[in-house]
Amino acid sequence: MRYMWSATLCGILLAQTVYEKNIDAAFAQAKKQKKPLWIMVSATWCAPCKIVEQKVLPSQQFQEAVRRDFIPLKIYAASGGESSPGADSLAKVYDVKAFPTFLCVELTGEPFYKYTGLPSEVFGGGDDEVVQAFIAQLNEAKKARRELPELRRRFQKGDRSVEFLRTYLAKLVQLAQKDDIEKVFDAYLKAAGSVRIAWLGEPGYAKNLIVLSEMGEKYLRYAFSIAESLRNATDPYMYEQIYAPILQRDFFQGSGQALMWEVAFEKAEAYIREKQKQFPFVERMLYNMLWRMGLGAPVPEVNEKAADLALKAIALQAPSEIPDAEQREALAEEYNSLAWDFYKHVEEPGKLWTAVLLTKQALAYKPQAWYIWDTLGALYYKLKRKREALEALDKAISLGKAQGETEDGQLAETIDLREKAAQLGD
Known part of the structure; x- marks a missing residue:
């Protein structure tokens, strides 16, 4: 265990020297080396960001991949006095609304790739799978860098075919390129002849619609119309996933x-x-x-x-009937998220016991998730149930170690809480 801890620490210390922390210095390096920038915009309070910091950034394989083609920059925004100089302004320019967000930009500052959140491999995959997922993102970014100028050139030369405009618009929406979207959006509507033509052929069309709905009343109405046209083309579960965020935008609009x-x-x-x-x-x-x-x-x-x-x-x-595997996974995460928020913010014992029941249901759907056992132990601790708290926290620690978590990483808080639970009266 000591060797593993030392290796992790060395990786983190090395990572601190690989990733530039100053925006101006990073752009200066990019200009000197004639490379674009890879930017991780995170926040000091962001839990998913810490996963990247612990599992991806220290990886020598990822460091070599990112430095080969980019100047890597890691900054903190929306973190009060701990924000990196200029980071809040940069986040505003690139329309960063959630963390972590990964940007790839040219020396001119023009973005050609943007990804928010974590790839699915982070949840349930091994450390190597997580690193490979982030390297795959770098490859996607390099591909996007080649494609975007060609799409722009075709538009400037007068290509107004529906398929081309749909592809170009999807790319601009992904990057939140608001200045260009207006022109391409209007050209697309004119060429398509109907705002009800769905983007069924586009990968990630649901995400594109959600981003589009954030850009104002005109785009929100369009996203509504497109989503409505999907009603009979997708299953109810997917339809809800597409429509719910757009309804949220509508709820707050104006x-x-x-x-x-x-x-x-x-x-x-x-x-x-x-x-x-x-x-x-x-x-x-x-x-x-x-x-x-x-x-x-x-x-x-x-x-x-x-x-x-x-x-x-x-x-x-x-669910009114037994959910399928994908729904069980989603429900487990939903129940656990709610139960954890109850642990942090609710004091009424009756509601805390309800959270215990929710956590047990989450474990019925996902019994090997160490972090759900951690939630259960935390709730029992808050309810001053010593025996149940220790049993759940011991289970969380055992599963976490078996799944590659380390005592100085994600499990540290669980181990600390277990020590506190041991001090409860019998």
Whole structure:
């Protein structure tokens, strides 16, 4: 174990010298070496970012891959006094709204690749699979760098075929290239002849629609129309995944006051009455959104209201029949996420016991997930149930180690909580 810890530490220390931390210095290096930049925009409080910092950035294989073709830059934004100089401005320029976001940009600052979040290999894959997934992203970025100038050239030369415009528009939407989107968007609508033509041939069309819906009223209406045309072309589960984020944009569209809790709760009930016949899932979707926003708010009444909405959402989400493997996976993550938020923000014992039941249901769907056992142990600890807390936390630690987690990494907090649980009275 000591050798593994030392190797990890050495990798992290080496990573600190590989990735530039200063934006101006990184652009200067890019100009000197005539390479584009690879930028990881993270936040000091971002848990997924820490996974990348521990599993990907220290990897010698990834370091060699990224340095071969890019100048790597890692910065912190939205982190108050700990934000990197200029990082908040850079995040605004490139429309970074979630963390981590990975950008690849030319020396001129023009982006040619953007990816937000973590690849699926991070959840359940081994360390090598995770590293390979990020190297695959680098290869996608290099491909995009070759393709984008050619797409732009074809548009400037007058290519207005529907297939070409759809491909070009999808690429611009992925990059949030707002200045170019307007021209290509209008050309696409003119060539297509109908705003109801779906992007079924485009990989990632659902994500493109979601990004498009963020760009204002005109694009939101278009995203609505496209999503509606998918109603009979996709299964109900996928349809909901496409439509729910667009409905969320519509809910907040033109109403900054909706971010005030009292107004948001009141508006939600009216919005549900308006949309429920057309979109049966809108009630569950809004309850899910509002409890995520409300739990952890500095106002106790908001916390309690959010907790009530969370329980309503879970009740509405309960499957009417045995879910398939993909749905079980999604439900396990959803239940665990809610239970963990209850652990952090809710004090009422009755609701904490409800969170225990949710966690047990998550484990029924995903019994080998060490982090769900960790949630269960944390809830028992908060309820002062010593024996149950120790059993669950021991299980979490055992599974975590078997799955490659280290005591100085993700398991550190679990081990610390286990020590605290051992101090509870019998």
